[in-house]
Amino acid sequence: MAIERFHGVLAPVITPFDTDLRPDAERLLNHCRWLLAQNVGLAVFGTNSEGNSLSVDEKIDLLDQLIDRGIDSTQMMPGTGCCALTDSVRLSTHAVRRGCRGVLMLPPFYYKHVSDEGLYQYYAQIIERVGSSALQIYLYHIPAVSQAPIHLSLIERLLKDYPKNIAGIKDSSGDWSNTEMLLQQGWDDFHVFAGSELFLLQNMRAGGAGCISATANINAAAINQLYRQWKTEDAKRLQQCLNKVRLLVQQYPLIPALKAIVGHYAADLSWERLRPPLVALSPIQKQTLLQQLEKNHFSMPGLAEN
Amino acid sequence: MAIERFHGVLAPVITPFDTDLRPDAERLLNHCRWLLAQNVGLAVFGTNSEGNSLSVDEKIDLLDQLIDRGIDSTQMMPGTGCCALTDSVRLSTHAVRRGCRGVLMLPPFYYKHVSDEGLYQYYAQIIERVGSSALQIYLYHIPAVSQAPIHLSLIERLLKDYPKNIAGIKDSSGDWSNTEMLLQQGWDDFHVFAGSELFLLQNMRAGGAGCISATANINAAAINQLYRQWKTEDAKRLQQCLNKVRLLVQQYPLIPALKAIVGHYAADLSWERLRPPLVALSPIQKQTLLQQLEKNHFSMPGLAEN
Numbered sequence: 175m176a177i178e179r180f181h182g183v184l185a186p187v188i189t190p191f192d193t194d195l196r197p198d199a200e201r202l203l204n205h206c207r208w209l210l211a212q213n214v215g216l217a218v219f220g221t222n223s224e225g226n227s228l229s230v231d232e233k234i235d236l237l238d239q240l241i242d243r244g245i246d247s248t249q250m251m252p253g254t255g256c257c258a259l260t261d262s263v264r265l266s267t268h269a270v271r272r273g274c275r276g277v278l279m280l281p282p283f284y285y286k287h288v289s290d291e292g293l294y295q296y297y298a299q300i301i302e303r304v305g306s307s308a309l310q311i312y313l314y315h316i317p318a319v320s321q322a323p324i325h326l327s328l329i330e331r332l333l334k335d336y337p338k339n340i341a342g343i344k345d346s347s348g349d350w351s352n353t354e355m356l357l358q359q360g361w362d363d364f365h366v367f368a369g370s371e372l373f374l375l376q377n378m379r380a381g382g383a384g385c386i387s388a389t390a391n392i393n394a395a396a397i398n399q400l401y402r403q404w405k406t407e408d409a410k411r412l413q414q415c416l417n418k419v420r421l422l423v424q425q426y427p428l429i430p431a432l433k434a435i436v437g438h439y440a441a442d443l444s445w446e447r448l449r450p451p452l453v454a455l456s457p458i459q460k461q462t463l464l465q466q467l468e469k470n471h472f473s474m475p476g477l478a479e480n
Numbered sequence: 481m482a483i484e485r486f487h488g489v490l491a492p493v494i495t496p497f498d499t500d501l502r503p504d505a506e507r508l509l510n511h512c513r514w515l516l517a518q519n520v521g522l523a524v525f526g527t528n529s530e531g532n533s534l535s536v537d538e539k540i541d542l543l544d545q546l547i548d549r550g551i552d553s554t555q556m557m558p559g560t561g562c563c564a565l566t567d568s569v570r571l572s573t574h575a576v577r578r579g580c581r582g583v584l585m586l587p588p589f590y591y592k593h594v595s596d597e598g599l600y601q602y603y604a605q606i607i608e609r610v611g612s613s614a615l616q617i618y619l620y621h622i623p624a625v626s627q628a629p630i631h632l633s634l635i636e637r638l639l640k641d642y643p644k645n646i647a648g649i650k651d652s653s654g655d656w657s658n659t660e661m662l663l664q665q666g667w668d669d670f671h672v673f674a675g676s677e678l679f680l681l682q683n684m685r686a687g688g689a690g691c692i693s694a695t696a697n698i699n700a701a702a703i704n705q706l707y708r709q710w711k712t713e714d715a716k717r718l719q720q721c722l723n724k725v726r727l728l729v730q731q732y733p734l735i736p737a738l739k740a741i742v743g744h745y746a747a748d749l750s751w752e753r754l755r756p757p758l759v760a761l762s763p764i765q766k767q768t769l770l771q772q773l774e775k776n777h778f779s780m781p782g783l784a785e786n
Contacts, residue, residue, distance in 0.1 A: 195565065195605070226563045226590035229570070230535070257532045257563075259501065259755055264535070282757045284532035284589060286625055292757035299501070299756060319592055321627075322757070449565055450605055451588045451598035451628070 177310055179341045179365045180276050181383045183374075183398050184251055185209050185390035186220025188432050189228065189236075191447040197232055199239040201445070205391075205436070206245050208477055212394040216245070217278055219253035221319060221346075222388040222429050226280075227449040230261050234268050247273035251386075255280030255314060259296060263303045276310040276341055278386070281322040290328045297332055307338045316346035316369065323347075326355070333361055344386045345369055350376060357381050371397045372420055375413040378404040388428055392435045392474060393419050422466050430455045431463055438464055439474035483616055485647045485671045486582050487689045489680075489704050490557055491515050491696035492526025494738050495534065495542075497753040503538055505545040507751070511697075511742070512551050514783055518700040522551070523584055525559035527625060527652075528694040528735050532586075533755040536567050540574050553579035557692075561586030561620060565602060569609045582616040582647055584692070587628040596634045603638055613644045622652035622675065629653075632661070639667055650692045651675050656682060663687050677703045678726055681719040684710040694734055695726050698741045698780060728772050736761045737769055744770055745780035 187209065190201035206216050218240070219225035219233050228236075233252070241247050254265040254277040262279070269277050279300070281293050301309060313332075317323040324343065332340045345353045346369030353373060356366050357380045365383035368374055374385045374397065390397050393416065400412040423431050430448060434455050437445035446454050455463065493515065496507035512522050524546070525531035525539050534542075539558070547553050560571040560583040568585070575583050585606070587599050607615060619638075623629040630649065638646045651659045652675030659679060662672050663686045671689035674680055680691045680703065696703050699722065706718040729737050736754060740761050743751035752760050761769065 221590075227565065227588065229564045229566045232564070232566060258535045258538070259533065260535045260538060282533065284527075284625065285757055288757035289759055292759045295756035295759065319590065450601035451591055451594035453595055453598045453601065 176338075177275060177308060179310065179363060179383070180215060180251060180312070180367075181365065182213065182215060183371075183384050183390055183394070183401050184215035184217040184367070184386040185394065186217045186222040186225075186253070186386065186388055188391050188429065188436060188445075189223045189225075190445055191449060192444070195447065195449055197228065197236050198444070199236055201442070202236065203240060203243055203245065206240060209390070209394055210246070210249055211476065213398045214390050214394040215249045215251060217251045217253065217386050220278060220386070221253075221316065222391070222432065223253065224429060224449055224452065225253045227452070230256065230265055233265055237268065237272060237274075241272050248275045250274040251276040251278050251312060253278045253280065253314070255282070257282045257284045259299055262300050266300060266309060267304050270304060270306050270308045276312050278312045278314050278344060280314045280316070280320055281324065283320040283322055286321055288322055290325055293322060293324070293328055294331055298335065301336050301339045309339050310341040311339050312341055312365070312367070313343040314346070315343055315352075318348075326359070329356075333364065337362075340364070342366060342383060353377060353382070354380055370420065371400070371416045374400055374416065375404055375409055388432060389420050389423055391432050392423070392439075393472075395475070418470060419467075419472060422470065423463070426455060426459055426463055427452075434460045434463060435467065436474070436477070440477050482644075483581060483614060485616065485669060485689070486521060486557060486618070486673075487671065488519065488521060489677075489690050489696055489700070489707050490521035490523040490673070490692040491700065492523045492528040492531075492559070492692065492694055494697050494735065494742065494751075495529045495531075496751055497755060498750070501753065501755055503534065503542055504750070505542055507748070508542065509546060509549055509551065512546060515696070515700055516552070516555055517782065519704045520696050520700040521555045521557060523557045523559065523692050526584060526692070527559075527622065528697070528738065529559065530735060530755055530758065531559040533758070536562065536571055539571060543574065543578060543580075547578050554581045556580045557582040557584050557618060559584045559586065559620070561588070563588045563590045565605055568606050572606060572615060573610050576610060576612050576614045582618050584618045584620050584650060586620045586622070586626055587630065589626040589628055592627055594628055596631055599628060599630070599634055600637055604641065607642050607645045615645050616647040617645050618647055618671070618673070619649040620652070621649055621658075624654075632665070635662075639670065643668075647671060648673060648689060659683060659688070660686055676726065677706070677722045680706055680722065681710055681715055694738060695729055697738050698729070698745075699725050699778075701781070724776060725773075725778060728776065729769070732761060732765060732769055733758075740766045740769060741773065742780070742783070746783045
């Protein structure tokens with residue numbers, strides 16, 4: 175039976191660290207539960223999860239801890255694309271074994287100006303080596319960070335050769351015309367996710383599947399509301415409300431800002447820790463950000479009681 | 481007793497793969513022996529080693545196999561800088577335990593526009609966690625690839641706080657004015673390596689320590705000759721000979737070109753395999769490159785008998 179593909183809102187779940195900068199599974203578990211309670215899926219180990227600041231062993235351990243402690247793996251889309259083919263295979267195989275409904279797969283990102291042939295070989299090798307139709311790959315197009323864009327012709331070739339494994343894409347280009355172009359291809363059951371809720375309404379109207387957005391870590395309920403109500407008259411207003419929060423937060427370094435916000439609303443400052451090379455907001459940045467959010471009547475209901 | 485710092489010519493040793501794209505320790509060992517026989521040190525797991533296409537486990541295993549089979553670890557400067565702090569610590573700790581005389585340390589390279597504070601914390605955490613004065617770090621400045629330049633102020637801060645661990649730098653900016661600026665600081669026992677032999681004579685004349693260059697994989701003896709004879713009248717001519725080969729080879733994608741050349745002169749085509757996202761030269765590229773080298777009377781003495 176074919177696996178039902180993701181649809182809706184997912185968060186690249188931010189990763190808490192203990193005083194020794196080890197991943198804090200307990201706090202991560204709580205945040206995952208809070209997200210799931212508002213129908214937000216779990217794109218753990220994404221860019222905003224500091225996923226690339228974690229070793230493969232740490233990611234496997236966290237995945238196991240979350241699932242062993244009751245997180246529904248069909249709501250999980252872990253990031254499994256690493257620079258080393260063998261790492262990507264190992265992590266993707268584990269995600270499939272543990273029942274994750276999909277994986278979000280970065281292209282290898284160290285070498286620059288790589289060819290589409292090389293990227294094709296990378297994805298093809300992973301698919302062949304994992305060797306399971308349960309491997310559902312959402313390609314990750316984030317050219318400003320990965321520096322390895324996922325071109326149309328690459329997707330076409332992968333879809334032709336591996337239709338069962340290529341499930342969709344997250345478009346974090348920030349360029350709506352690229353997302354639109356992907357949607358216009360009319361590929362069968364290919365799910366296009368916007369990389370930010372700024373494009374959620376546009377994406378849904380054009381036939382997209384939802385969004386995978388950093389700010390779903392903090393504005394989960396509101397983003398999910400627009401996803402459910404995009405066909406209603408209220409949709410435009412809901413989008414405007416989302417934009418207000420997103421545009422405010424993304425004025426700051428995004429990952430430190432998300433951690434400062436969750437730390438504040440969870441009344442748990444340990445959330446503010448980041449692994450280098452990322453650093454926390456300055457006290458003045460943090461204060462200004464939180465004041466701006468208060469002024470917007472922003473809240474994270476249910477978070478502190480978690 | 482303080483560890484004597486590297487001086488001379490090192491190669492980021494290219495990594496052979498078997499038919500299954502597993503690292504081929506036997507062939508790597510042979511190539512390392514060939515390099516050492518011409519006084520070229522072993523910067524294994526560098527950019528041109530496809531170091532970032534190998535998992536940490538694969539690198540640890542290769543390091544062990546090389547050393548267990550007689551490679552002198554005091555001639556080794558493995559690349560140990562990974563995106564994840566914990567990976568860098570694990571690999572660097574292993575390199576120190578196995579007696580490597582230095583490590584070449586990339587900054588974390590996934591997140592872009594990171595701060596100098598974040599890079600400082602990354603290096604400082606590694607040094608603190610490895611916790612050994614035997615950890616000799618050569619910083620790796622390769623901004624076009626890592627996108628995380630090693631600024632002067634960062635080096636100064638690291639040297640001030642960790643003078644025993646910060647041993648030098650490889651400058652792969654390709655910008656001689658940057659190398660010169662580093663040399664002019666007059667830092668005590670800080671060894672500056674050019675990232676290409678194109679700058680070897682300039683670097684030696686300005687007080688540099690040598691070069692760590694991709695093309696030392698193929699032109700080892702000649703590069704070493706200039707290193708030994710840079711004070712002689714013949715130096716300029718030797719530099720010109722080196723430039724001829726380097727400029728010819730670097731017209732091609734460098735790593736596939738090096739592998740094609742070694743494969744040809746070792747009469748062993750298995751050297752041509754690369755891990756994706758890198759791909760081999762096209763047949764016409766390979767043929768043209770080899771013809772150009774022949775025309776220049778290029779050879780790799782001793783390689784085929786290895």
